[in-house]
Amino acid sequence: MSLSTSRRLALLTSASLALLAGCGSSPDSADGTNTSDRVAVVASTNVYGDIVRRVGGDRVDVTSLISDPDQDPHSYEAAPQNQLALSRAKVVVENGGGYDDFVDRMLKSGHDDSAAVINAVEVSGKAAPEGGELNEHVWYDFPTVAKLADRISAALAQADPGHAAAFRKNAAAFKAKLAPLEAKEARIKKEHGGEGVAITEPVPLYMTEASGLVDKTPPAFSEAIEEGDDVSPRVLQENLALFSGRKVEALVYNEQTSGPQTEKAEAAAKAAGIPVVPVTETLPKGKDYLGWMTANVDALAGALAT
Template identity: 75%
Template sequence: MPVSPSRRLAALISGAGLALLAGCGSSPDSGSGGGASASPASDSVVPVVASTNVYGDIVKQIGGDKVDITSIISDPDQDPHSYEANTQNQLALSKAKVVIENGGGYDDFIDRMLKSGNNPSAELINAVKVSGKTAPKGGELNEHVWYDFPTVAKIADQIAAALGKADPASAATFTKNAETFKAKLTPLETKEADIKKQHGGEAIGITEPVPLYMTEAAGLGNKTPEEFSEAIEEGDDVSPKILQETLALYSGKQVKALVYNAQTSGPQTQKVEDAAKAAGIPVVPVTETLPKGKDYLGWMTANVDALADALGK
């Protein structure tokens, strides 16, 4: 089973350089958002490192051609729960003026590499800290804050401020771009509110907590046993009893849709998907990194629309 980034990031340091095993990605790829190679940074642009292409794309929306972005985790075709960072990542971090990480245990390799790269002056944005979200009493933090649109609006403001500090002459441009970006989040929140109005209180199933901020904003309840989603996220086997309880949600048609993480599939999640399809229950795949050809806003629009379609408008 894959190892989740949320709490399990193993570090291995070799004599040749840095090789870290961390969560959520595949081979390193530089670029703005979708992973296209970034041109070498010049004095006229702000060098930025984002732990994932999700944050890299948001930076691009705000910074435009005034930023040079390296998105460390950017391949949507790979299992995001194992990642090997390398010395190229270390070099990029050592030169970055702005660094954005998810935090919450999701991408701790950024902090370790920043420390090793001896770049204390880099402006670090931690998305979970910006969100203000904490673990519920007796529970665990859902660190997938990029599925929470109010949090993303706060992050946009933090990005604009950090870029403005690095390039004061362009600060007004960054602020204006952030406002434009945030305005485009509003229709997404409206779509969630529409789903809540029509389907509030209805139940869905998940495989991992990835989409929960979105589904909760849409007024939907998650009926998946916590033991199931935690085991899948941790890369552990689900007990036969919990697996049967989960499968019964679909055979008994107790949920209206399955919203599953398509990047961390395995035998047990496949059984859940098969059970949903066999029962005629719609399946909504979500991912942790940007799909090819999508920007953040287009990606999230597709996610919310797919959820609405699955429930029936």
């Protein structure tokens, strides 16, 4: 689900203040400086940065604005070196859907529209359901990531036409490695389709839905957690009853935005002997996208098999 208006305004305000005050950041490279003939690319998170590397190989110089696995992307504060990296980028990859609005804000403030900007939500073609909000965590949707690889290949080919064939080849190889992940989801669906799970936030929903699982979480609970709001006592008890009543087979838990109310859910799940599957929004240290998602899907399958 997309950020609330108040959270978006707070995020944009903090980004502006950071630009003025010179707050620190955590990009993969210090300032996006590209001293070679490689294509300079800026990605909003290291998830997209890694995908760019899979497609671009040694022909890209990638700066990921958010790369700290302990950083909550929703509360990220942009820094001056981010603006510098964006000003030099030939390609920019953002999530969109209200997730990383600070990227668009900095692009506009830099008055540079020469970079090819790839918006993953737009690539996905996904829209908010009637009466609901968009789940913007599209990197957990493997068909979307396959489309994104092709879009990145096309953008890199435009920036570096001499290596277009290599980019296409790399994108095809990357997409081929997504196929086993979709096969794992299909296997979970065959074995556990229709079973209930609980979540703390909508982060993993594309993965659980593709696996045929049903989210039993009270919408007011996951929405409040994502928006940083308090959960009412009634909704909290309704959520905890999922575990005490053994109405779900697993809890899929976003480790990057834990707090007292999500910790109560985790404790209730463990007390009831219900497996907890931790997930994150950015790459854990030492993981690439494919290895990370393989671990996520395997952990989900393992939890349901217990």
